[in-house]
Amino acid sequence: MSAAKPRTAAVLGTGTIALGWIALFAAKGLDVRVSSTRADVKEHVTRALRLYAPSLPDGAVPVDLLMSRLSFFADVEEAAAGAEVVQENVREDLALKQELFGRAAQAAPEALLLSSTSTLLPGDLGALLEDPARVVVGHPFNPPHIVPLVEVVAADGAEAAMVEAAVDFYRFLGKRPVVLRRAVPGFVANRLQSALLRECIHLMREGVVTVAELDEIVTASIGSRWAVVGPFRAFHLGGGPGGLRHLMAHLGDGLERGWAGLGTPPVDDVTVRTLLDQADEAFGAYDYEELAIWRDAAQNAVIAAVEDVGKPN
Known part of the structure; x- marks a missing residue:
């Protein structure tokens, strides 16, 4: 795929996160192949696009135009066929995700395989594939069509070029991807x-x-x-002209005492x-x-x- 200028993307699922991705992908001009077993999938997606269309990052887009860029498939293989990117968004069920990635990988052997999971690790998601490191987590923050962050998490042994392709894709969407240096449960x-x-x-x-x-x-x-400003820069400023060094010299011991007093309800x-x-x-x-x-x-x-x-x- 041309990560910087993709043309076609498959979106697996039509939950809250998937709907945000569908809106953003279509707004960026992609042909979006939606995989869902819902009988009312077109009505369901249309309702969501009416809600999201006015708040798209580059300005409002007519719902009819967004819908014209969508096609719908009950079958995962049909949705993934011909797609350069597959963004998975089904419920947090490891066995289900593994099955879907296995089917998508066969239908789209060259596609970038991405997951919106918030809890599962990329190596586990791709465990049934010939190359388990082929699945990359692209975890957004809700609502994904607005909030810039995408946490990019790769499995051990993932090719650098594949991670770069994921980063390029999310930048194409206008996101701010951050590649985690190692996978940890729950990400950052x-x-x-x-x-x-x-x-x-x-x-x-x-x-x-x-x-x-x-x-x-x-x-x-x-x-x-x-x-x-993030927490570290905020504390850096909190140290005045001496910055973080000054702050840590005065608050270091107090931080530990404060942490000990936090609750575990x-x-x-x-x-x-x-x-x-x-x-x-x-x-x-x-x-x-x-x-x-x-x-x-x-x-x-x-x-x-x-x-x-x-x-x-």
């Missing part, structure tokens, strides 16, 4: 998110803050900060009930489409604002 972004979520649940469970107050604290502090019935009751009180009636439209518009505005300012060297 979700591990960070999980660590923060654990302490959020702990603080809520202990009655320190409510769900609504916790969200307010995050969006009014570290949330807006991290949209501009049980996810039991009491915790879940408290969390859900507070969420219902804080957020009221849940209109997914309305909230997703607001989130996508706000997320695009944040990304555009930061890009407009530019970054330091």
Whole structure:
């Protein structure tokens, strides 16, 4: 394949992540071959494109134009045949993913095989293939048609050219791919998110803050900060003219003491009930489409604002 200028991509699955990829692939001009066993797949995808089309990164695209670039197949082999890229997005079931990659690899022996998995390792995904390292994880952050990050994770022994092709493909889509130096469970972004979520649940469970107050604290502090600088650069600036060296010299011992005091809350019935009751009180009636439209518009505005300012060297 020409990784920088692909023409055809297969998308396996039509869940939330897959739908975001379908919208973005079509918006970038790809012929998208959708594999799904849903009887109402065209209606299902059309509803999603109506939701996503106004918030595509390069501007709104008519839904009819996006749909004209899609074709639908119940059979994985038919969807993968002729595709230069196969992006898998089915449920986190290792045996199912292995089966689908085996079938896709036979139908498209030259295609780049990518998975959106958030939990499974690339070597395991390709274990049944003649070359297990052929599968590369391209893990996006939801919603994938907007959030720039894609974590690229390769199996041991993967060819450098194949990893580069994956990176080129995601850059073609306008993403910011980061190649992990080694595969770890959960990758990086979700591990960070999980660590923060654990302490959020702990603080809520202990009655320190409510769900609504916790969200307010995050969006009014570290949330807006991290949209501009990551944790390390933030602490580098926190050290003043002396930077990170000055900060670590003064806070090193205190960091360990602080880590020792972090919570490890049980996810039991009491915790879940408290969390859900507070969420219902804080957020009221849940209109997914309305909230997703607001989130996508706000997320695009944040990304555009930061890009407009530019970054330091």
